[in-house]
Amino acid sequence: DIVMTQSPDSLAVSLGERATINCKSTQSVLYSSNNKNYLAWYQQKPGQPPKLLIYWASTRESGVPDRFSGSGSGTDFTLTISSLQAEDVAVYYCQQYYNTPRAFGQGTKLEIK
């Protein structure tokens, strides 16, 4: 089974500053036949279901602000928020959809410094 590990577990960033969250998989989620990374990022605010932010490692979901970006390939991925806004306070999860079980990372809690 693929295991997803995020770092850090929690992060405090000042408003307007950059936030970076990392996600590492125990095996590559890059499918060679289509050169796509089967990696998604979700945002979850308290009392709400997860919300899809990024899929295929770097494709922003419709309606997601462009301050959110995803990068990486193979086993190492990054979610970047270029200029933190107050409404970005949340827990962020990565998930691989290369195979089942569809493992999530443990989550990264993002707060305002």
Place this chain on the structure above:
Amino acid sequence: QVQLVESGGGVVQPGRSLRLSCAASGFTFSSYGMHWVRQAPGKGLEWVAVISYDGNHKYYADSVKGRFTISRDNSENTLYLQMNSLRGEDTAVYYCAKDRGYSDVWGKGTTVTVSS
């Protein structure tokens, strides 16, 4: 609009059963696989099970294999999760989610509490 609404949660004693439902609307339910994902209190997301668009393929997390059964009724646009032999560690909010590989639509969740 595209919507998923879970129901069927509640308080149940250890060893008993419960069936969750997820009613889908606003999209062609029969064209998509569907997932159940759960979240224990104060914990992260745990993938539980997936079913193919036609119900012919099902996969489960090891933690629920042999106890939980995912199914669907495409004529009723409804996804189910039959949960048997429930344990305390099954206490969680259970979400259904639409499958595109990634999950682009999630329900609000239904809470299951396993306690004597």
